[in-house]
Amino acid sequence: MAVKPIRTHAIIAISDNIGLYLANGVNFMNISNFYRVYLPYCLQKQPNGGYAVLNREYKPVGFASDKYIVYGEFPVVSKIEITPEMAKKLSFTGSDDVSMVYLYGNGMDSDPKDSVKNRVAYFEKLALLAGLDVLF
Numbered sequence: 001m002a003v004k005p006i007r008t009h010a011i012i013a014i015s016d017n018i019g020l021y022l023a024n025g026v027n028f029m030n031i032s033n034f035y036r037v038y039l040p041y042c043l044q045k046q047p048n049g050g051y052a053v054l055n056r057e058y059k060p061v062g063f064a065s066d067k068y069i070v071y072g073e074f075p076v077v078s079k080i081e082i083t084p085e086m087a088k089k090l091s092f093t094g095s096d097d098v099s100m101v102y103l104y105g106n107g108m109d110s111d112p113k114d115s116v117k118n119r120v121a122y123f124e125k126l127a128l129l130a131g132l133d134v135l136f
Contacts, residue, residue, distance in 0.1 A: 035113060037064045040129070043082065043090070043101045050077035079135040086132075090125050 036056040043051040052071040055061050059069055060076035071077060084096035091101050092110040103125045104110040104118065112122035 033113070038062055039112075040103055040126070042103060044071075045082075045099045046071060046077050048072075048077065050079045051082065052077050080132045081135065082132075086128070089128055092121075092125075 033056075037059075038061060039055065040053050040061055041056040042054050042058075044054055045051055053061050053076070055063065057066075059065055060071060060074060063069060063076075082090070082098050082101060084098055087098045087101050088094055088096040090103060091097070092104045093102070095101075104112055104122055108114045108118075110118055110121065112119045
């Protein structure tokens with residue numbers, strides 16, 4: 001049985017599909033979709049120079065949780081090198097910012113679940129990531 005959101009400005013309910021909802025009805029966290037948990041959404045540079053590969057909920061890929069996670073407490077930081085040129089190829093906006101690289105964004109313009117075109121673009125980015133060496 002789903003819990004119906006109450007109209008407030010706080011996160012107010014957890015539904016049967018483990019989603020947190022905001023009062024305006026917009027899904028804030030929906031970890032019932034495989035791709036939102038197990039596929040990369042962004043890469044965030046860490047203080048040690050490595051990258052945390054994060055899912056759509058800003059958790060390490062594979063983490064399905066609504067809890068705050070300190071990436072350094074888990075073996076989730078990858079030692080990869082992302083140059084500004086590579087960041088530009090990976091970023092859905094074409095940004096060369098190496099501190100935070102978003103593979104896709106919100107909405108139908110780039111979200112891989114929304115169209116075949118978006119999925120092809122996303123998997124091309126995954127192919128680029130697959131070619132990177134992990135440094136030790």
